[in-house]
Amino acid sequence: MIDKVWKTFQIIQFAFFLCVSIFLFIRAVDGHGTAQTLEVKLISFAIWGIFYLGLLAIEWLIYFIVRHFRH
Template sequence: MKVWKIISGLEIICFILGSIFLWFRKIDGTGAVNTLENKLISIGVLGVVLVVLLIIQGICYLLLKRD
């Protein structure tokens, strides 16, 4: 379970660093200027990805714990 905690911690750290990167960049990948709405949408999409990963990780945890 130690590896499990390390992976969970790395996921949270990657989310925080990704959010900071998305918040402070001036221009996105297409060359458009980032507005507040674009920043919030980008961070929201990153949050949805994190939630999906955590759900998959939780299901795997429950399946492994059952055995």
């Protein structure tokens, strides 16, 4: 049961990641009114990607610890 919930959560989280990534690439200006050049878009995506990978690493670490102690 926990594996099914975990996989569903990961799929939803990845879909959210994709939606935010698409938003970062299609917006013309950011919240401060600064024009978004390709460089700025790539930097924003890199920061977003690093945050997502860090979050994913923490989640998988917790997942493996829980699986290890459950068995």
